[in-house]
Amino acid sequence: MKVSLILGVVFSFLSAVLAKELELEAGNWKNKNYLRTIDLSRAYVQETCLIEAENLDSKPQDVYYFTVNDGFDVIGNISLFEVSVSNNLKVDVENVLEGVYKLKLPAPVAANSVVEIKVKYTYTNTIAPFPAKIEMGDTQKLLLKLNKFVFSPYATSHYTLVFNGISKGQEMELVLSNPEEYGVTKNAPDMRPRVENKTFVYGPSMAEITPYTVQPMGLLYFHNKPLTKAFRLDRAIWIPASDTEMLNIEEYYELTNAAAELKSGFSRVDWMKGRYETTKNHWALSHLQFPLTKGNLFQDYYFTDKVGMVSSHKILSKTLFLQPRFPVFGGWKYNFTLGWNNPVKNYVHKVVSTPDTYIVRFPVLNSIEDISYDSVSLDFYLPEGAELLKVASPVPYENVEVGNELSYLDVSKGHVKVSLKFKNLIDSLNGKEVLLMYKYTKASFWFKALKISGFVFVGLMSYYILNFINIDITSK
Amino acid sequence: MVKKESKKKEVSKKLSASNSSGSWAFPLKDVVSAINITYDDYIRTLTPRLKLVDQFLVFLVVLGILQFIYVLLIGNFPFNAFLGGFISCVGQFVLTVSLRLQYNLDTTNTSEEEIASKDTDSDSIAKTEELSGSESKLTSQVTPERAFGDYIFASLILHFTVYHFIN
């Protein structure tokens, strides 16, 4: 704890220094208008920043630095980072430092003209229940800690902060134990909240906000839903050697619920009386819902955990419902395995131009709704003897490993295992597809078949010969 | 063990003779004579091969007794080692006796002269035995070679286990 604290301090210090240095090349911009929208309807936080930036320099500029609105190390893990400029043009994003992004605009912006930048990012592990332990019948309240102002290298003249996705909220004052180290800004402008169109709005503030303003604030809001989180998800995709078979998918989840913990032990009486399971309005996780899509119907699915099959599952109106063995309250864990089949043709395609080459398009996630993943391993098992040509992913991955895995009737080194490691994913990445190109020749298919039959033949022959020898001995 | 038993019996007979009454004297004489006859017969029927087997048997008995005495005198600290040694003696002894019986079995129904040429004539022996009822028909399947092969097989297993037992 101490160490991490010190490290954090050092790091923030460093980043501040670097950021100051960056300022030299950061160029000369001004945020004419900064609209920050924070969506709290989910188990993670989605923040959208609409920035109208004005070029104050005398010559055109095309580099804009964006810093995540943090300033005092409260934002957990950034999961998704998307940028677009006014007319959806492509923006090159470079992650210079943690929380600092260098945006290369598609075209230089002329002096004194304005560009509209939309930054959308998601972060996980930031919200926590407060109080951390409640009774089963209580409504869960979550506390979001955030910087009330913009943590930008540029000055901001017009600033609005909007929270949506909450029914009831309350601002809390956050007192840091060490405000100096984070450089909490002393005389930040005062902003009062109001409710507008089911949202919670601060501002707009007309006063100029200096660069790197830090003003900690807490937002306590009602959120009576589980905060589903998977520590780990292993997705194994077994690609068969011929296209007549089914593609096998098996997922192993290590699931937890980051929601409030039970103050006292779990009382079945209260759980039954409250009918929380049927009303589904509770912060305990009692159902997992996997949406069925056209390409993915969860054929022949199975739901098991470490002690065997779980019988509580069904498909109802285009959703696969899994019910864990017990309702997962805050801090509880539930590990399970879900497997299913899919026709190969949905995912594997033969490349027409080059022989023996195949392309796999497979979604990064077949996710349940409203969940965040700490670490995901996407493992493709290519047929034995295949050769990996190329991997492409719309979501940045940590690394790719290529290895071998011995499986049923593998005669040589085994299936080729290609595993992609991801960190901090969320359910909205559902549709994104990983592309994988591999080469698999007919020769290696027949080679395997022949080798297996050869082994069987040798086995039978040796049995025959052994028999022969045996007889020899006994008739001595 | 055949010999050991006989010696033991003789000793016991003497012991019992010393404190038993006169009415026991007559059967006692029978017993002594029985042993004598047996012994004589044994000497008479001994062939070189059987002699070798019997010497081996005696050796095993002596070895077993030595081990036993060792345990009585010094103590049985590595108990499994003693057991291994002792049982290997007993086991080997029993196996050898069985082998000897199987050798002997072939000779019991035929005259003693044939023993020397037994190897060549085993077929004819089998034929003669086939006539002598179903029981011996079964045993006739055990030819001396087969018996010896079995014997080696069993001995191998015995000694492997002993080896494993002693560590």
Next chain:
Amino acid sequence: MVTSKPQEKLFGVRVETIRSLLRVIIFISIAGAAISSRLFSVIRYESIIHEFDPWFNFRATKYLVTHSFYDFLNWFDDRTWYPLGRVTGGTLYPGLMVTSGVIWHILREKLALPVDIRNICVMLAPAFSGLTAIATYFLTKEMKDSNAGLLAAIFMGIAPGYISRSVAGSYDNEAISITLLMATFYFWIKAMKLGSIYFATLTALFYFYMVSAWGGYVFITNIIPLHVFVLLIMGRYSHRLYTAYSTWYALGTLASMQIPFVGFLPIRSNDHMAALGVFGLLQLFSFGFYVKSKVTGKQFRNFLVFSSIFVSFLGVSALFALTALGWIAPWTGRFYSLWDTNYAKIHIPIIASVSEHQPTAWPAFFFDTNMLIWLFPAGVYLCFQELRDEHVFIIIYSVLGSYFAGVMVRLMLTLTPIICVSAAIALSKMFDVYMNLVDVLKSNGEDNSEETGSGKKSKAKRPSTNDKLFSIVSKLAVLLSFAFYLVYFVLHCTWVTSNAYSSPSVVLASRGPDGSSSIIDDYREAYYWLRMNTPEDAKVMAWWDYGYQIGGMADRTTLVDNNTWNNTHIATVGKAMCSSEEVAYDILKKHDVDYVLVIFGGLLGYSGDDLNKFLWMVRISEGIWPEEVHERDFFSDKGLYKVDGEASKTMKDSLMYKMSYYRFTDLFGGRDGIDRVRNQAIPLSQSPKLNVLDEAFTTQNWLVRIYKVKDLDNVGRDLHSATKFDESANDMKRKRIIKKPALDLRE
């Protein structure tokens, strides 16, 4: 099934070839039938380990395949019998685990089939049952002929008495040891018939395998010497007998001592002494025979008298001396309970508390073997008629087997094979007689002397064609009725297997009022909850029945389990369950217990729950602490076992009662709670309060309830008053929380 000469040809193929081909096909289909009828549970439920003991075997197997073999033999398990631990490697029969471990390795490394070890464990018993059928075939073939062998094989394959212990998932020692039992007996008979060292060695090897697999090997250790002894008494000594027995004994005994759990028992315990005695006796006999062949009859008689008196005197006195000196262990309790069914009840309640150690009820025999049970005596009778050496074996086996099966339900298992064998002998004999239709048809003028088996009937029919017709009709009638019996037998077996023996008992099936079946999975719910949501080193206290399951499924440390080696420890748990909270709390704290688990069937109507076993807990702990626990105190004034308003005070104060009914009445909305197992009402006013435990988890149907042991109160009050104080101070506390206005973020 018509006996024909080997030279006969059918469609140009030798009949012998056809016959052996048919035999192979029949074997395959028998094995197929045996295996598939055991798969009901997998089809109906899933591939899961059943019952209690198999969970331990499964856990041990997993340990074996993840560690080295030597680690396994030296395995000290500190996750059971807390705080004592268990020298698991030295106190188990490793045969079963080693078998499946070897299969696992072969499949994985040699055949490139990385099968999950759980599936191997689940399928081991059915696979071995196929082998049992084949071993039974060979055994019966030695007794009569191959026709009887095939019948015996199919009987063995589907007899419910054996299926009860070998359905898929019943991964217990018995699963493989019945196969080994049959194989050992087969090789014994073979060795004894042939006087072959080779077969005797095989007998010893299979005996060794059997010793490594099941404690029931003592059955073999005693039945073979008994067989030899009876043969000796009948004057049937032969050198073949000597060879077979001596080889088996010397090799088998030595080999059996390789198993750590058995150790030096074969030379120390009384259970094994009969074998040693017969071994010695046989040596004397062989010597005697040698002498006899040389001397006259009278001399020999005297010699015999002398030596036998002397030797038996020596032997008996040595036995007594050694027992007195403590070199030879006296007979164990389980052994005594075999002779006196009341012994266990009086002296060792823990043995008596196991349902499978109860004496068998009469219908069970019919239930488990159906028509075989009345063919069984007929088969034994036929053995008496012929009375060759091997038939003596059958007779001895059937007498002993019947007795033991009568004493203990679970020994039904050892009886079943012999029932199958002798029933097959009887039935095949009958078929031999009645199926001879060919002879009846063609025997007009001929004098068919071969037809000796048909006996009276064939003689009677010869004079006229009318009689012949009658005899055909009567034969057909008998045959058809037996065919009907056989069909009915198969139906019965299937029915029994699918209804009675295919339930994993970890998962329960229930039927709703509308006939729909649903699965009650409370055990696994609770165990998985423990596994997921308690610290890895948490200690769980439960009655010993659930020890193996908790170890296997919840992977948590237990205090006691189904390996009931320490009676005192079990009694301690029993005492904690049956005494008041204050007393129990001391015990719980002394044993570092974090969670207490009870099985409560009151809501579901599940009769095998802890309250129904409660009296055994009381009795066992009374055995150790007679002055603190009294069984009488747990009965109501009228002397009845009551849990309702009339329950005695001791009962209501006991931890078990409180844990079972804690907040039970809340379910009934202001009325008294109804316990559906005992059909008694739990009065609302007397709903128990718990001071030293917190409810931690209760499963969906309330079958398993888990309580967390409270920590010691930090003010130093005893928990009873602390609970009271907390109740009154509840409102105050709430206010305090509200008072905190702003947040204080300190990282």
